[in-house]
Amino acid sequence: MPRRERLNVVGVEPVGPYALLRLVRNGIDPGAPGQFFMLEAPGRVLPRALSLCLAPPSELHFLIDPIGPGTQALAELERGEAIHVYGPLGNGFDLTVERPLLVGGGIGMAPLPYLAEALRFPPTILGFRSELHAEAAVLMPGAEVVIDPVLVTDVLPEGFDILACGPEPMLRALPSGQLAWEAPMACGYGACYGCAVEIDGELKRLCVEGPVLSAAA
Ligand SMILES: Cc1cc2nc3c(=O)[nH]c(=O)nc-3n(C[C@H](O)[C@H](O)[C@H](O)COP(=O)(O)OP(=O)(O)OC[C@H]3O[C@@H](n4cnc5c(N)ncnc54)[C@H](O)[C@@H]3O)c2cc1C
Numbered sequence: 165m166p167r168r169e170r171l172n173v174v175g176v177e178p179v180g181p182y183a184l185l186r187l188v189r190n191g192i193d194p195g196a197p198g199q200f201f202m203l204e205a206p207g208r209v210l211p212r213a214l215s216l217c218l219a220p221p222s223e224l225h226f227l228i229d230p231i232g233p234g235t236q237a238l239a240e241l242e243r244g245e246a247i248h249v250y251g252p253l254g255n256g257f258d259l260t261v262e263r264p265l266l267v268g269g270g271i272g273m274a275p276l277p278y279l280a281e282a283l284r285f286p287p288t289i290l291g292f293r294s295e296l297h298a299e300a301a302v303l304m305p306g307a308e309v310v311i312d313p314v315l316v317t318d319v320l321p322e323g324f325d326i327l328a329c330g331p332e333p334m335l336r337a338l339p340s341g342q343l344a345w346e347a348p349m350a351c352g353y354g355a356c357y358g359c360a361v362e363i364d365g366e367l368k369r370l371c372v373e374g375p376v377l378s379a380a381a
C-alpha cells in the first residue's frame with residue numbers, strides 16, 4: 165500500500181556522475197523491484213519519479229541522474245534534511261522467470277541492484293555512454309559492462325528472460341521481455357494522464373499500467 169511520509173536524509177554519495185540518495189526508511193514498504201516513488205524535490209511544485217535502487221534494512225536508496233532542476237535539488241540534499249516521499253507506486257517486474265538476464269542502460273540501471281538482490285544476482289549487462297558513467301556499475305558487482313560505441317544489444321546472449329530498464333531506443337532494440345519505460349510524471353497515481361504513451365499501438369498510463377510492461381516477441 166503506498167504511503168506518504170516525510171523521511172530524513174541519511175546522506176548523498178557520488179557514484180560516477182550520479183548521486184545515491186539515502187533516506188531513513190521509517191517503516192515504508194519498499195515495494196517490488198521496478199516500482200517507483202514520487203520524491204518531493206526542494207523548491208519544485210511537482211514531485212519527481214525515482215525507482216527504488218536498494219532497500220537495506222532501515223533505509224531507501226535512490227540513484228539520481230541530476231539532469232534538471234528537480235533531480236539536481238534532490239542530489240544536493242544534505243544529511244538531516246527531510247523530504248516527502250510517496251510510494252511504492254506502479255507495477256514492478258514479475259520475478260517468476262526461469263532464466264533472468266538483467267539489462268540496464270545509463271541511469272536505467274537504477275532499479276537493477278534491488279532487482280538483482282531479489283533474483284539472487286542473475287547475469288547482468290550494463291551499457292553506459294562513457295567511462296565516468298560506467299563507474300555506477302560498482303552498484304552491480306559481477307555485471308558485464310559495455311561502453312559506447314559498444315551497445316548492450318551487441319553482447320546480448322540468447323535464451324534468457326530479459327528484464328530491462330534504460331533509454332527508449334535501447335528498450336525498442338531489445339527482443340521480448342519485461343521492460344521498464346519512462347515518461348514525465350506529474351501525479352504518479354493515474355490522475356493526470358501526463359504519463360500516457362503509445363506502446364504497440366495502445367495508449368498506456370505508465371504510472372499505473374507500468375512502468376514495467378511485457379513486450380511480446
Ligand atoms: C517510473 C520512473 C522512474 C524513474 N526513475 C529514475 C531514477 O531512478 N533515477 C533518475 O535519475 N531518474 C529517474 N526517472 C526520471 C526522472 O523522474 C526525471 O528525469 C525527472 O523527473 C527530471 O526532473 P528534473 O526537474 O530534474 O528535470 P526536468 O527539467 O523535469 O527534465 C529535464 C529533461 O528531461 C525530460 N524528462 C523529464 N522527465 C522525464 C522522463 N521521466 N522521461 C523522459 N524524459 C524526461 C524533460 O522533458 C527535459 O527535457 C524516472 C522516471 C520515471 C517515470
Ligand code: FES
Binds near residue numbers: 350357360369370371
Ligand atoms: S503520472 Fe499522472 S496519470 Fe500517470
